[in-house]
Amino acid sequence: MFKTSVLRLVARIPRGRVATYGQVAVLVGRPRSARAVGQVMRDADGVPWHRVVNSLGGISRRPRVSGMVTQRIRLEQEGVQFRRGRVVLPRFRWRGGGPRRLVGFACDEPSLSCRNST
DNA sequence: TGGTTGACGACAT
DNA sequence: CATGTCGCCAACC
Numbered sequence: 001m002f003k004t005s006v007l008r009l010v011a012r013i014p015r016g017r018v019a020t021y022g023q024v025a026v027l028v029g030r031p032r033s034a035r036a037v038g039q040v041m042r043d044a045d046g047v048p049w050h051r052v053v054n055s056l057g058g059i060s061r062r063p064r065v066s067g068m069v070t071q072r073i074r075l076e077q078e079g080v081q082f083r084r085g086r087v088v089l090p091r092f093r094w095r096g097g098g099p100r101r102l103v104g105f106a107c108d109e110p111s112l113s114c115r116n117s118t
Numbered sequence: 119t120g121g122t123t124g125a126c127g128a129c130a131t
Numbered sequence: 132c133a134t135g136t137c138g139c140c141a142a143c144c
Contacts, residue, residue, distance in 0.1 A: 036140050037126075039140090
């Protein structure tokens with residue numbers, strides 16, 4: 001089940017790391033369901049929902065409450081750094097969730113050997 | 119069964 | 132870089 005898969009995956013996001021809606025969608029095998037992931041997060045309970053942000057590293061607006069603040073606070077308390085209102089994805093994006101054959105999230109970790117080009 | 123609704127995302131302006 | 136459009140898709144009605 002989609003919802004269950006999403007919740008199970010989000011539950012695995014380590015403290016101090018974040019994932020994007022699109023990333024979660026890909027990891028559960030539904031690459032085009034990023035939006036639906038948000039729907040699941042809306043009522044998510046008992047999972048680190050605050051570790052899921054949009055593709056820009058920003059905190060997406062919720063329908064009712066203004067939990068944007070709460071989410072950011074929580075992330076910062078875990079050590080996640082923000083830059084101009086956005087999570088510094090290159091450094092805090094979670095890479096995991098299964099087979100690392102996942103292209104696209106490969107080389108954005110500065111501390112690795114990715115800094116050869118520039 | 120069929121139409122509407124978004125915690126999204128890639129692109130075009 | 133900041134909006135606006137359009138495509139997507141699971142959940143809801």
